[in-house]
Amino acid sequence: MFTDMRDFIAKIGRSIDWEALSGRAAALASPCRLCERRCGARRAEGETGFCGVTEPRVSKFFTTYGEEPPLNPARMLYLAGCNLRCRYCSNAEFLEPGCPGCVPFDAAEIAARTDRLYRQGRIRVLQLLGGEPGCSLPAAVEVARRLESGVPVVWNSDFLFTAEAFEVIDGFVDFYVADFKFAADACAGRLTGFGGYVPTMKRNLLAVEPGRLLVRQLPVHGHVECCTIPALEFLAEELPGVPVSLNELLPDQDGCCLPLDRREWEKVGEAVERLGLRRIRSVCNPEPGGVGSDSGRFSGELILRPDGTIAVQDVPDEVRQLLNALLSGGENVEGGANG
Numbered sequence: 001m002f003t004d005m006r007d008f009i010a011k012i013g014r015s016i017d018w019e020a021l022s023g024r025a026a027a028l029a030s031p032c033r034l035c036e037r038r039c040g041a042r043r044a045e046g047e048t049g050f051c052g053v054t055e056p057r058v059s060k061f062f063t064t065y066g067e068e069p070p071l072n073p074a075r076m077l078y079l080a081g082c083n084l085r086c087r088y089c090s091n092a093e094f095l096e097p098g099c100p101g102c103v104p105f106d107a108a109e110i111a112a113r114t115d116r117l118y119r120q121g122r123i124r125v126l127q128l129l130g131g132e133p134g135c136s137l138p139a140a141v142e143v144a145r146r147l148e149s150g151v152p153v154v155w156n157s158d159f160l161f162t163a164e165a166f167e168v169i170d171g172f173v174d175f176y177v178a179d180f181k182f183a184a185d186a187c188a189g190r191l192t193g194f195g196g197y198v199p200t201m202k203r204n205l206l207a208v209e210p211g212r213l214l215v216r217q218l219p220v221h222g223h224v225e226c227c228t229i230p231a232l233e234f235l236a237e238e239l240p241g242v243p244v245s246l247n248e249l250l251p252d253q254d255g256c257c258l259p260l261d262r263r264e265w266e267k268v269g270e271a272v273e274r275l276g277l278r279r280i281r282s283v284c285n286p287e288p289g290g291v292g293s294d295s296g297r298f299s300g301e302l303i304l305r306p307d308g309t310i311a312v313q314d315v316p317d318e319v320r321q322l323l324n325a326l327l328s329g330g331e332n333v334e335g336g337a338n339g
Contacts (some may be wrong), residue, residue: 009125009175010071011123012212016172018145025138034134034165035083047291051132053081056105056139057097061113063123068214068245068280071154071177075123076112079105079139082131084158085193086181088220088249088257096133105139111146120150125175130155134165144172159204159307161195166207176213178205179194183230187223191257196330214280219268221258229271236275241281244272270338 028034041049050056064112067074079093080097093099117123126147126225128140136159144153152174159178161169165261180201188197205215219228246268249259261270272279322333 005177009152011150011156012174012294014143018141021168021171022138022145023143025165028117028162028165028168029138032160034137035132035134035160036162036196037083038162038196044320049214051081051083051135052097054097054134055056056136057081057099057102058110059095059099059102059107063117067127068177068243070214070280071125071127073123075117075126075151076115077110077126077128077143077326079128079130079133079136081135082158083160083194084133087191091131105136107139107142107146109150111125111144114143114151114251115147118149123151125152125154127156127177128173129158130271131158132158134161134169135207137161137165137168141168141172148216159198160200161204163207164213166204170208173203174212176208178213178215178229179218180205180235181217181220182227182235184223187227191220202234210239210242213239213242214245215239216247218247218249219264220249221260221264224260224267228268232268232271232277234277235278237305240276243278245280246272 024046030042032038033040033047035051037050039048039049043049046054051200054077057080058078059080060076063073063075065072078093080099080102080115082095089095095334098100114123114126118126126143128143130136133140133155147153153172153173154177155169155173156177157179159180181192182197185198185305189195203214217228217231232244235242245339
């Protein structure tokens with residue numbers, strides 16, 4: 001397991017034709033061919049596709065220490081809009097471009113603030129994520145072209161972009177964090193709403209230079225044999241040496257997707273050892289309570305919105321009850337991601 005990888009992510013020295021990249025990104029966005037849905041939405045005419053993006057919007061922009069060691073501290077730029085509808089999504093409130101708390105996109109301001117933090121030594125990277133940052137590729141290019149400090153740009157994505165979009169992305173991104181969720185198309189279709197998930201994911205993973213890639217796998221209860229272990233086997237065979245991070249699922253409100261039980265985690269651990277994977281860190285909760293248990297730890301976010309309201313994301317029942325009591329009759333906190 002990796003403990004310190006401070007030199008793992010570096011800025012790539014290269015000459016970039018920003019005008020050409022911007023033009024190609026804009027052309028791919030209208031008619032839209034940014035992701036493999038290839039919906040053809042004519043964004044330049046105000047038409048929206050599945051992701052809902054026309055004009056880019058920012059749902060969150062903050063610094064975190066909650067990423068993998070080589071990324072921390074990371075400045076996180078969340079661009080609203082997503083090409084998936086994952087049933088277990090803990091970030092759903094912040095996906096839609098019109099979500100509460102979303103603010104207009106200002107590439108110059110985002111870049112200036114990022115540069116300032118990097119020069120002060122307060123961040124190590126700028127992560128572009130969402131939703132799915134590929135849905136707002138022209139905006140991502142505009143932020144990156146304005147950066148002056150040399151901060152590495154990390155593309156944190158569901159990796160369902162088109163081959164054409166990847167050519168643009170790879171023209172300015174320094175490092176990739178890929179979410180490889182499922183290894184069976186039937187499971188992916190049922191839980192993410194995207195058909196053809198596996199071939200697209202594998203194609204795009206193999207297109208990235210291995211030394212610039214970290215893969216996250218999100219084990220889901222009941223999908224260890226069909227998805228997690230086959231995904232790990234693919235990585236071990238096709239991308240040996242690429243570090244893998246196993247994340248712990250936060251249960252969805254409907255109970256459709258649950259964390260692994262203890263025996264499932266044991267199977268995953270056995271597979272990691274058998275395959276010799278470079279596991280970058282352990283799961284968030286070293287002693288998971290398992291299916292049906294509320295004894296485990298939790299992680300979450302408190303987000304102060306521009307209008308002064310507070311969004312609370314990923315909170316368990318006991319914390320939500322406490323917050324409601326503190327509100328003293330005000331608007332209740334409901335569900336996993338709320339204001």
